Amino acid sequence: MAPTRVARGGTLVIGGGFAGGYVARLLGRDGATIVSPDNFMLFTPILPEAASGTLEPRHVVVPLRQMCPNAELRLGRAVALDAAGQFVTVETTAGTETIGYDRLIVALGAVARTLPVPGLTEHAIGFKTLAEAIFLRNHVLRRLEIADATVDPVERAKHLSFVFVGAGYAGVEALAELADLVHDALRSYPRLRGVPQRWVLVDAAPKILPGIPGRLGEYAQKLLSDRGIEIYTSTMLASAEHDAAVLSTGERIPTRTLVWTAGVKPHPLLAELGLPLDERGRVQVDETLRVVGQERIWSLGDCANVPNRATPDVSDPPTCQHALRQARRLAKNLRGTPKPYRYRMLGQVATLGRYRGIADVPGARFTGFAGWFICRAYHLWQLPLMSRRLRVVTDWSVSLLFRRDIAQLGTLGGRQTLGED
Numbered sequence: 001m002a003p004t005r006v007a008r009g010g011t012l013v014i015g016g017g018f019a020g021g022y023v024a025r026l027l028g029r030d031g032a033t034i035v036s037p038d039n040f041m042l043f044t045p046i047l048p049e050a051a052s053g054t055l056e057p058r059h060v061v062v063p064l065r066q067m068c069p070n071a072e073l074r075l076g077r078a079v080a081l082d083a084a085g086q087f088v089t090v091e092t093t094a095g096t097e098t099i100g101y102d103r104l105i106v107a108l109g110a111v112a113r114t115l116p117v118p119g120l121t122e123h124a125i126g127f128k129t130l131a132e133a134i135f136l137r138n139h140v141l142r143r144l145e146i147a148d149a150t151v152d153p154v155e156r157a158k159h160l161s162f163v164f165v166g167a168g169y170a171g172v173e174a175l176a177e178l179a180d181l182v183h184d185a186l187r188s189y190p191r192l193r194g195v196p197q198r199w200v201l202v203d204a205a206p207k208i209l210p211g212i213p214g215r216l217g218e219y220a221q222k223l224l225s226d227r228g229i230e231i232y233t234s235t236m237l238a239s240a241e242h243d244a245a246v247l248s249t250g251e252r253i254p255t256r257t258l259v260w261t262a263g264v265k266p267h268p269l270l271a272e273l274g275l276p277l278d279e280r281g282r283v284q285v286d287e288t289l290r291v292v293g294q295e296r297i298w299s300l301g302d303c304a305n306v307p308n309r310a311t312p313d314v315s316d317p318p319t320c321q322h323a324l325r326q327a328r329r330l331a332k333n334l335r336g337t338p339k340p341y342r343y344r345m346l347g348q349v350a351t352l353g354r355y356r357g358i359a360d361v362p363g364a365r366f367t368g369f370a371g372w373f374i375c376r377a378y379h380l381w382q383l384p385l386m387s388r389r390l391r392v393v394t395d396w397s398v399s400l401l402f403r404r405d406i407a408q409l410g411t412l413g414g415r416q417t418l419g420e421d
């Protein structure tokens, strides 16, 4: 089908994640058109809680139409850029169209970075999207049901073993949350009482949570180890099988759950846009976030290499914290006189399950309950829209008062027609 030309100028944002969503929001009445495959922004810091069921999945996303009331949303995927002609080709559900722009903001984010590990893409589960979080929750609850149904101890052990590869924030928090889910859920499975479970965290680096300062990282490692989580540092996944994970140490762990959270890489579309890229494949921008050599294109977030005046020797890590600060700078630059981006990290927080966490904030470091509380409070403060915050607080309050919801709804939700049972 021939592309339809949509005559539209103004600001076009491709990507409605942290960076793109916030720029469009902060541009306010100036307005923008956002191209995004989803009509929401995923608030990733609390995604692990959607996987464990502490939070309702809908509450960890923010609808873009409400977050950016002055923006127009085009649901679809950008597939090509003509920088000379100033238009982007977009695939929508209605077909292919081209959207013209005066100013283009590229905020495509990153995708999971996989390695050439035999069996990885066939057998590992990712953990980056809401769909993956929902899938993982249902998958884990399904393992409990199967383990409950079988009497074969070898088969049972496979279903009650969970291996996570990648000990950054996503991997550690997801493992901690899901271990809590299983721990609580097992109270409702009397036949599984006393049956051992196995939780394994693997990382090629010599320590977990590499970005976290020494003492806090050690605290996290000890806390998880004391809880029985097996931590393999300086270890890689050698291969993945249908019912096992094989480590570089040669150990073969029988499991039906292998979760891969070992890093991200810039969005593959970037390589086709004709923009200057750095050695890691991120769009190269100048200090004002304008793409090098381009008058009308800017980029930010996980997909861009943004020079930071506050840390001239180190490029920004792929975090929400940096994407948000870059978005603030870019929105100001587009509305007034451009200034260089400068941001010094405020600190870092992470939850470790069972009301424990770590928080490295200006002037102080917290562990245990205080760390957990600060982490939750920080995420709540960062979450856009008061209605979203209230929903999250309500979910948290309910989870304090009542036992977990362990309904496994993964097999439901397909299209149902009249006449089907």
Ligand SMILES: Cc1cc2nc3c(=O)[nH]c(=O)nc-3n(C[C@H](O)[C@H](O)[C@H](O)COP(=O)(O)OP(=O)(O)OC[C@H]3O[C@@H](n4cnc5c(N)ncnc54)[C@H](O)[C@@H]3O)c2cc1C
Pocket: 014, 015, 016, 017, 018, 019, 020, 021, 035, 036, 037, 038, 041, 042, 044, 045, 046, 047, 048, 076, 077, 078, 079, 107, 108, 109, 110, 127, 128, 129, 169, 170, 267, 269, 300, 301, 302, 303, 318, 319, 320, 321, 322, 323
């Ligand atoms: C599980 C998890 C937990 C995390 N926890 C933390 C944390 O606690 N603290 C922290 O600071 N950071 C955290 N991060 C990192 C953080 O999520 C990212 O750094 C941040 O989202 C980057 O924002 P972004 O806009 O660049 O990318 P994204 O938020 O990924 O947004 C990219 C957007 O582009 C859209 N897109 C993709 N392809 C196309 C296309 N072809 N056309 C149009 N749109 C497209 C995507 O749908 C997405 O909406 C976490 C990440 C994950 C996965």
